[in-house]
Amino acid sequence: MSNGIFGIGLSALQAAQRGLLVTGHNISNTATPGYTRQQVIQSTSDARATGSGFIGQGVQVDTVKRAYNQFLSRQVAQAGTESSQLETYFSQMKQIDSLLADSMGGSGLSPALQDFFGSLQEMATNPAEVASRQSMLSNAEMLVRQFHSMNSQLNEIQEGVNRQIENSTALINTLGAQIAKLNETIHMAESSANGQPANDLRDQRDELVAQLNDEVRATVVQSDEGYSVFLGGGQPLVMGSQASQLTARPSAMDADRLEIIHVMGGSSIPLKEANLDGGKLGGLLQFRNEIIDTVRNGLGRVAIGLAGTFNEQHRLGQDAQGNLGGDFFTTPGPVVAASTENTGSAVIDAEIVSYRDLDVSDYRLSFDGANYTLQPIRNGVEGTVQTFTTFPQTVDGVRLNLASGTVAAGDEFLIRPTAKGAGQIAVSVQDTDKIAAAAPIRTSAPTTNTGTGRISAGTVNAPLPTDPNLQQAVTLTFTSATTFDVSGTGTGNPASVPFTAGGPITFNGWTVQITGTPQPGDTFSIGPNTDGVADNRNALLLGALQSSNTLAAGGASYRGAYGQLVSLMGNKTRELEVTAGAQAALLTQTRALQQSEAGVNLDEEAANLLRYQQAYQAASKVIQTANQMFDALLEITR
Template identity: 50%
Template sequence: MGNGILDIGISGLLTAQNQLLTTSHNISNVATPGYNRQQVILNTNTPQSSGAGFVGRGVHSTTVQRIYNQFLVNQSLQIQTQSQSLDSHFAQIKQLDDMLGDTTSGLSPALQNFFSALQDVASNPSVIPSRQAMISNGEALAARFQSMDQRMSQMREGINAQVTSLVVEVNSLAVQLAEINQQITLAEGASGGQPANDMLDQRDELINRLSKLINTDTIRESNGSVSIFVGNGQALVVGSQVLSLKAIQSPDDPSDLTLGLISRNNTIQINEDQVTGGVLGGLLSFRSETLDSAQNALGRIAITLAQSFNEQHQLGVDLNGNMGVNFFTVPSPKVISALTNNPASNITASISDHGALTTSDYQFSYDGTNYTLTRLSDNTSVSTLVAPSGGAPLILDGISVTGATILTNERFRIQPTVNGAKDIAVNIADTTKIAAAAPNRTNAAVTNTGTGKISAGTVNPLPLDPDLQQPLTITFHTPYDGQYDVTGTGAGLPATNQAYTEGADISFNGYTFQISGSPAAGDIFTITPNLNGSADNRNALLLGALQTKNTVENGTASYQSAYGQLVSQIGNKTRELEVTSKSQANFLAQIENTIQSTSGVNLDEEAANLMRFQQAYQAASKIIEMSNTLFDSILRIR
């Protein structure tokens, strides 16, 4: 009986000791990241059968387990990777929103200053300082476009740098996970399958850190290890085996870095659409969803402004009597050959209609049968069975492919507007070359007796008629029969017996005008070159009207409203991300609080446990002492 009581006392002493050690361990790790509270699981020893029934033989510790909820932890990882992605996207787009919406450094003030200077030229067409101010403000406008584009390019470079840095961090965590997988497998194998709690906590903390960087999926293997998958199921860690991520050039745009997975000395690109979480996911989604379209939108405004302004400027004459030249340099589309293309392959792409431009990139490809031009924003495409040429171009949204030397399964990325803001520039420096005047003058002969009046007229859109400035004479028949003759040099001249309709357009030699009222027999009207147009502001007024004319997005928006739409779009997206990010952070905090309430160390509770287990230890010691007393009593029997 003494030995039985002693065994029971010893078992109680040992279990109380284990509980004291575990409680002390909990208290010591109260501030350790990722630590889960542990507890000793107890079970009764096998009782001894006797005639009086089963007599208990004490207690033993079966294991020390973590207080751990796998469901809540998995939910926390999913919410956390989404939260990090939203935070990362928001941090980037906030910079863009601040730049575009700035009332002093944004585009709006520069646009307004340029057109105000143009209005000053219209008011004082012969004043050189006014012309110089227009050129200077044009240069300031171009510089504003360039500086905003440079800021966006710096953001793109910053994303590349962060991708490179984050890939190094992901690979480091992957190596640590593989190492601890091996340690856990060995430790649990050596202990007969007992859980290596502290190592499990360390591994969970590494997985937690990894999920902040990139979306991950985990599979727990039968040997105790965990396999880690990223993206859309690409293995990163399998047991103790590690694969590495690599920052690689995007095959379609080498200026952007994307993710690749190194497998057996091969690098496999990970589709960016599959990287949906973590800081990496936020950076890549900002670049593809926001930065690319914003840079394209700014470039589209610059290209449309340059082209439409140039077209009108070429319809006027300068102080030297010459037809206007391009006021701005119009940027050309950027064409990128895929890294897998033959170096000799190339295509020729240009902008055929600046008003139809979108903010999307395009892909030109050849599958061996069809030559296809695709709008990448929604995969709308046009195709042809023969290689496009100057006579038979392939056109979509104002993008024209007029030549292609391309092999089967090759592709080219066309970015029509990405360099628009970067490459716009003022093309003239000589103030006399500002074409503020109209090329022709209209006159009514002083001898006219009717009430007919001739309008100032307008130049037809480009291309210019070579006979634009050839004199024309309109003479009404005598006797008056409602008809007139047109004489001069040019296509279709002379033109006789033309029926007169009041206010109708009359077009010859690329010039359109109207005659109103009631001309009389023999009345004469003339169109002559504007040889002394220093005080003429007609073309300057038409240039100024472009400020409010809808020339962007197929004639639905002006320069200013198109920029306003860009600012509004980015602002709304920024606000949306801010709200969603805060909401996700609150949701994550709730989940973490729930986890902590279950798995976290509560010092008050542990202090109570410490006292309880101390008393159990003392009580077990008392049992041992009593057993010793009983044994001594037996020895004293004679």
């Protein structure tokens, strides 16, 4: 009887002791990241059958169990990876918002545009003054420097993103290797403990998975070998005790752009960025695709559109030396990058043929052996594919042509019409005399005319190139009130040309209007502008470009196109601020729900401590009683 009582008391003592140990372990790990509350699972020992019935044999401790809820843990991981992605995206976005907001201030792009066109208006008022011309050149240089400055800041932001992508990739590799190692360690530990769970090691593994989800979205599948971890596109990062690697390397299409490579078993496979969502890495990739390229292309379109359209009008004017105007700005051209994996020798040429139709898209050109496919990429979104079989082809104001070589099946090219615009725009004119403020033609009418006809100053017609006969002297002689003859054209002398008062009269690349009623014998002359130093007609036309809708298919001016970009980025920043805040709140709620079940509650543990202490004392009393009974039996037998 005493052995039974002793055994029961001892089992109770051991159960209480283990309860005290687990409770103390819980209390000491209250602040340990990833720790899950543990609890002792105990059951009744098998009863012993007697003639008087089944007599209990005490208690046994079956295991120590984690208060782990797999469903809640997955919810926390899901909310965490979403929150990390949005927070990373938002933190990067604030740099862009600050860059563009500053550019709207006193020393940014908008003020620089305003100052440039303001100095142009001043020169139009005083075209003969060298100081006015020099002021215009100086403000043009300041505008160009502002474009360069913003482009340099974009480059710095992109370099920072590349470094963070490399760091995130390295951390993912480290976490994957640690999870694989823990899989092996847990398997060995639990095998040696007859399958009892290694709770603390499992907590460490779950914490590593949570940290991994902070970097990239990861899916966990549990098996006998431990955790198998897969990335968004199904690529295995961890399989049992084996871990693969990710590496960041320059893209085959763009050396300034890093792509993520999955390395496993000697094979290297580029991963689609759309499959690497979630976490910091997903936020960085999304920011790069949707924002950096969009801002760079948007700035580039303004720079190229400004340079190109300004040059077109400047070439229609005449400088202070009497020559036709040249290019005022250096206009950057499209960038065409051939994939380093191409097997053909083709060189694709791209040329801007319409600044008005320029878009902010990049284009991926590929060849399958029979057909070419051209896919626009705008704001990180792939657009509708265009298919064709021969060159040249024109898309969004850009003409594509096969310059040389042969295209092989599978070859790819990346075409970026405006990417280098802000970084490569420059001022071509350095001499104030080279500013084409005047018009190259001048009109006149003798005082001997008897009619009431009046001739306009005339305009030079676009598009370029300028007519070679533009500045040749031409005389219009009226043979009646409704017809006139042309002489001196150099390319023929049309006779009896119909005349309508106020209607356009176009020859040799110029257009004039004659109003009133000319009489037979009246003459009007159009010839070179031999004294155009004080002429401001082309300067006025250049100044009018400021408010003209010359970009975005005629839907925006220079400042308007830039304002659209600023508005787009401002709205995106605000959107991310709201969504990132909401996701952070959801993460907090989800963690609180998980911790309510899995976290350590000190009040509860204090109560458990008292309960197990009392149980320990009671078990000790049972053993003491058994000892007294045994001593009493010994006294009887003496």
